[in-house]
Amino acid sequence: MTEVAKLEKHGSIAVLTIDSPPVNALGLDVRRALLKYISMAEADPEIEAVILACAGQTFSAGADISEFGKPFQAPDLGVVCRHIENSSKIIVAAIHGTALGGGLEVALCCHYRIAVPSARLGLPEVALGLLPGAGGTQRIPRLIGARKALEFITGGAPVSASAAREMGIVDEVADEGALVGSALEYVRKLIAGGAPLRRVRDLEDRIAADRQQPELFDEFRRSNARAFRGKDAPESIVKAIEAAVALPFEEGLAREFELFVELEKGLQAKAQIHAFFAERTASKVKDVPGDTPVLPVRTVGVVGAGTMGGGIAMNFLNVGIPVHIVETAQANLDRGIATIRKNYEISLKRGKLTAEALERRMSLLHATLDLGDLRDCDLIIEAVFESMPLKQEIFAKLDAVARDGAILASNTSFLDLNQIARATSRPDHVIGLHFFSPANVMPLLEVVRGDATAKPVVATAMKLARKIGKVPVLSGVCDGFIANRAMRARTEQADLLLLQNLSPDAIDAAIYDYGFAMGPFRMLDLVGLDVIGRDSTERSVAKDLVAAGRMGQKSGGGYYDYDEARAARPSEAALDIIRAHAAWKGIAQRSFSQEEIVARLLHPVVNEGAKILEEGIAMRASDIDVAMIKGYNWPVQTGGPMFWADAVGLPRIVETMKALEAEQGEAMRPSRLLVELAESGRTFGSL
Template identity: 50%
Template sequence: MSEVVTYNREGTVGVITVDYPPVNALGHAVRSGLLAALEQGLKDSEAKVLLLVCEGRTFIAGADIREFGKPIQEPSLPEVMNVFENSDKPVVAAIHGTALGGGLETALGCHYRIALSSAKVGLPEVKLGLLPGAGGTQRLPRLTGARKALEMITTGEFVGAPEALKLGIVDTVDEGDDIKSAGLAFANSIADEGKPVRRVRDLTDKIAADQGSDVFDEFRAQLEKKARGLFSPFKCVDAVEAAVTLPFDEGMKRERELFVQCMDSPQRGGLIHSFFAEREVSKVKGLAKDTPLRDVNSVGIIGAGTMGGGIAMNFANVGIPVTIVEVKQEALDKGFAIIRKNYENSAKKGRITTEQVEERMALISGSLSYDAFKDVDLVIEAVFENMAIKKEIFGQLDAVCKPGAILASNTSTLDIDEIASATKRPEDVVGMHFFSPANVMKLLENVRGSKTSDEVKATVMAVAKKIKKVGVLVGNCYGFVGNRMLHKRGAEAMALVNEGATPQQVDKVLTDLGYPMGQFAMSDLAGIDVGYRIRQERRNSGEDVPLSWMDKLAEQDRLGQKTMAGVYRYEEGSRKPIPDPAVDAIIADFRKEQGISPRDITDQEILERCMFVMINEGAKILEEGVADRALDIDVVWIFGYGFPAYRGGPMFWADQLGLDTILNAVEKYHDDIGGDQWKPSALLKRLVAEGKSFADL
């Protein structure tokens, strides 16, 4: 008998127990153990019904990630489920915690299902570039109908046990917290009532109703918009369609064919890298696991504008009270009105209740005095990018805030050490760079100063997790990781337009790569004035930042979407960028002023100059220790800048292209164009010489 799966009988119920910490994943030992335990239960003449239950905090939570990328050892999960489903004794799955992916497929291979009310179920394989490959696409539609199965499988989202009961995924829900007792009671009721084996594969009513419907065409049309560029969601639709149109065994064969196609897709590698990187990034190099954390039970925010208000919502959403300080009452009132409107919009969409709107608003208070911060645990400054103003603010915070309070800046580019120099406690100062809109975007780029304490570093990373952000700890330099690379890309995009490309051509190359929007559309979304202020700040500090036609847009109050005109123009109620001849004229005038004769520029040159300059800069960031690992850079770009997760992030993508290809192009552009941005990174050169990749670091 397997050590991780055991069999014993309690009365007339044969109990199969999985105990494979931490999440009872479906590794080889579990799959083999399930077959052995089932065989023992079938031979046990005293057992009238069999119960599958798991120890620990969860039912089977999915595949064993330690087996990813390795050949599957027999028995495979589809084989195991086939044996379970064909059992001549009823098998009950008792679900607590989560039943995800292969875990839910295992439950669907059983004849009955009970779940605690706190449990969740789902098939999230699509998030890894895969589809459920152990019958999930064939059995789930037989319980829920094709439409709901498609929703769950193509999004990978979970549903709670009460909804799973309504959908027919589980047969009963128990309000208690003892899954084994609940499972035994349900199994005994099945034995007492003499209920028969009920195979999901034999249920046809729901799928019969879907035959001849337009549901599959509808979903494919939706995916063209929602999942543009992705491979596996469309294969998920094909697989569910097979459940509706083919006999079960043929549908299973079709599911396996489509699963193999997903396994062979390069997108799988990128999505799995993204999956692991998101989890690995919380493990900070040089920061001990037992580093003490400071309590963060109250938060202060300076500024009630777009960023400040969005940051406040993150904390209110998790029950942490927030105090916002502004200079004028009208600015405070305007900020609170926007916060309320955002919450009410969420309520209209059914994401939160009207009661939750009021609960969250009650957690946010306002003041016109920094004295309101005297007892808070964390203060986040969220004013615009001006070093003199930020230093003045931090000097005041130093005088007002209690000892041990964390003083954070939401700066996107400025020197954290210089900001900290305005205080007598640089060890308490840190960067917390939220991304706009701050209540939506998942990335939190935490920036360590040279004197930031380990306690503060560990605490802000824990805060990121608490407010449901993906936190990445990075070093201090201009622009940190994300904006430092973005500004290199932006400079190349500007240069390409100066030389003859159009903004829409540059943007199309980037969206064709998989970005949700291009460089110039993103500038319009963020606000042309944001970049303008940053450039002006750099000029004021003595940097040689050349003038550009983007400056002219800002000076003409073409600030992007918020003024309905920026690089593109916008129509009322729409965010669709529309090319504007007025901007073409501004660009043409700028070229004349600079003596530039425009030339034809290929899409390939745009791709290389925009992306390879970023990768070269990323390599320099790794050289300097601003980022500890290539995966840190990948996570920043996936969650902060919309780099397509299926390509794994810029550094992973570079590895896939081949670093020699990158280096050859960088050296060519250095010869042709010159400039520090094209000076090849020493790390990039070394990795190519050694035949290594960023992943090898």
């Protein structure tokens, strides 16, 4: 066994230190070491208490993800936790960095917990479609009560040491940087005071009170119905906490394990674990080694102070990088700066930002009307209207003013980056940074690599994306890149289904039931029909609706009718306009089942994803899943379109596409890659 732990005596107190870099994950060697050294301490008559600590930058970040999907090897974490909890000697967890998932469950089995102020504690398993499986759902309610436990575990977000102490999870907050010394002092006080072996499993006060209000669980379900819709893990967590309140501890543990196994075997957990690994993999560029040198980005220029430019600027201000933002008119500049401040003030009101932090960020923002003021910036991002001539003009000007070695980036969402790069004398330093709107909120950043983009520029962009809190996905150059191109297929099919005798609410309902937060037509009404397709000369349903004064929510009607509270209801007026348009185009009417609607809308997205892979626009099928989940809020419990397609069965996708090809023409022909995979019995996951 690899030596991943050591036991040192400090008088009558032993310090057991786990040292399994980088995050002290609870793999097999660590689990065995915990059993071994706790048993050694138990057998040593000179030891009165044990401090459980971890070396490196963190306590334990939880399960060893390298063991996911592999055959189980004993001991499991539940056995280790019970061994710790059953010790006849006081065991104190000394927490720094993060105690997450199984790491926190181990700490909960210790008799007391001490943490430095910077530590963060949480049970994030819900993000993987799972629940804590080593007693977390049974012990946390005994410390903080069922109501707070429901919020804490279904939410999954870690909390600070001080918040954990207020909740009752942590017993003592230590001095920063002096954890072991503070823990030793704390344990000596416990021993001197005759402190009991406080086993969380035996605590009853909190859950005894909860037993008097069983309605709290259904109230919690109702209040979170929208957030939990379509996801199995949150409901299983509620059931597990119900068991903690209603059943004896051992029976509650058994119920937790039963629910855990159900989730683990289910498709949603597999999908969410896939999404977790896919996100980690997406930042790795196959032909750009990890040791590729990156360029310094100390100051950033942003061209355009509109909605996108302002949101982009905020990402850099948030991490302390100065931003120079440029506009062509003072009024536009003032409006953009005011919007940035307003967004920060909203965060201030919500308690997510202090007044000091707000002013510090605004002090890093420098507004100008002179493009020449960007001459010293390390990175300049263009964020203007989607016009090729305009972007080429701006890049030619930037090429003249930017310093040698500066990166020039475009926020274009669909234009040819190579054409933009040719407007400069440095195409090797031109890259696409496609932020999704709102840019200060949406997590996806498509990093678009041009034909000439240098590897250090790609490496810099991928690293910088993570620094500003974005999930980077590398894309090649094509119309719409990855996410917009793939999703356009859904939009086109939704428009056609509308003309084939389906109402907007029938189409939206199918997509909503699949797991999306909103259907395509509710979304169009929200954005505004006068904005969608305003530059197109072709007649469309949306243009017919606008011509009738129906511009969406803001006008009281679009594809739906809206009341004063903007609540949607089906619209006969909209249906009349849709039917008239279908008659004008001569489109035959038919009926569809909900299953057919989902297939018509989403199978073409998969087919387009296969084409994106064929063309080398995306490196991996999983990159497409990440782009769709992070850029379009594709339901994470499905794993993204490519993972979902594997689960549905690729032959079924091919069958749908062949039918659509017969009906709609060559554009719907199943991709060569899709057909090859289906015929060979392979999947996108096997690529």
